[in-house]
Amino acid sequence: MHDIFREILIPISNRLRDYLKNDMEMEVLDEKSEVMDSEHLVLKENTVFIGTGGSVQLFITMGFEKELLEKLVKKFYWGEELEDKEFLEMQESVACEISNTVIGNVIKNPVDSSIISISPPILIHDAKSLTKYKNSIMLKTDIVTDIGNVQMAIIGPQELFLDKLDLKGNIKC
Numbered sequence: 001m002h003d004i005f006r007e008i009l010i011p012i013s014n015r016l017r018d019y020l021k022n023d024m025e026m027e028v029l030d031e032k033s034e035v036m037d038s039e040h041l042v043l044k045e046n047t048v049f050i051g052t053g054g055s056v057q058l059f060i061t062m063g064f065e066k067e068l069l070e071k072l073v074k075k076f077y078w079g080e081e082l083e084d085k086e087f088l089e090m091q092e093s094v095a096c097e098i099s100n101t102v103i104g105n106v107i108k109n110p111v112d113s114s115i116i117s118i119s120p121p122i123l124i125h126d127a128k129s130l131t132k133y134k135n136s137i138m139l140k141t142d143i144v145t146d147i148g149n150v151q152m153a154i155i156g157p158q159e160l161f162l163d164k165l166d167l168k169g170n171i172k173c
Contacts, residue, residue: 005058005137005154006035007110012060013141013152015106019098024075026145033141033152041130041138044151046091048099051119051158055111058137058156060118062099065148069095096121130161 013033020026044063052058064072073082073090076097082090100121109116132138140153155161 002137004110005139009035009139009154011106012103013143016102017143019102020145029144029146033143035139035141038138038140039132041140041153043128046095047124048095048121049124050099050103050121053117055114056109056116057158058154059158060103061153063151064095068145068148071147092123095123
């Protein structure tokens, strides 16, 4: 299972790196990210969750540092000045759009040829802390830019973390 999760995370991190560099014209400081096992994961304040369904059921997260997310919002809206409330709504929209696009573009099923469905993205504004359970896997990697980092993680299987994350009503695959 560990190798399966790694086979899902690496192409997503590579695609995000490419997206930030080429589509968002940002300076990405690392050419390759190290994927690490994690016993404990502290999620960033602005973390997007996407659940997968089918033969591979897990959570994929993208956590954006505040300054990086602010810069991405400005790039999406061509530097247009936004009011505070509007800016917060745009942050959620941009973080979810980027996560959904990147994951949707590259996710493949390494188990069998069946389709992996993905849930609509959910942005969590509260930093959460997760501890690995017996029989679970938590892999993480960081993509480093000149403005801030994106923390990516794969957490699974889903059912072990649903109660802790309190996402039961929000993620359905």
